[in-house]
Amino acid sequence: MKSTLKKLIKIIGIIFMIGVVAVVLYIMANGIGLIDSLDFGAGAYYYADIPQFSKYVNGEHFKSAFPMWIHIVLFLIWGVAMYKLWSWLDKKL
Numbered sequence: 838m839k840s841t842l843k844k845l846i847k848i849i850g851i852i853f854m855i856g857v858v859a860v861v862l863y864i865m866a867n868g869i870g871l872i873d874s875l876d877f878g879a880g881a882y883y884y885a886d887i888p889q890f891s892k893y894v895n896g897e898h899f900k901s902a903f904p905m906w907i908h909i910v911l912f913l914i915w916g917v918a919m920y921k922l923w924s925w926l927d928k929k930l
Contacts, residue, residue, distance in 0.1 A: 864870065
């Protein structure tokens with residue numbers, strides 16, 4: 838039973854990874870998320886390279902029912918959770 842479950846999880850993982858790569862290629866091929874007037878080639882996905890980047894992420898453009906600090910804390914929690922997940926996967930695999 839355990840080997841069947843492990844095999845199923847491995848197959849689902851492979852399918853998931855193939856799906857992720859397919860979505861990434863689709864995003865890159867269609868230039869989703871890029872600003873047409875700012876073409877940095879492959880570096881365009883690193884928005885920190887964009888001149889005057891702060892005007893694109895100005896807090897006035899971002900509207901939310903929650904204060905910004907909550908978003909920042911959630912982002913940090915997400916980062917810690919992903920680090921723990923990858924560390925756990927690294928030990929298991």
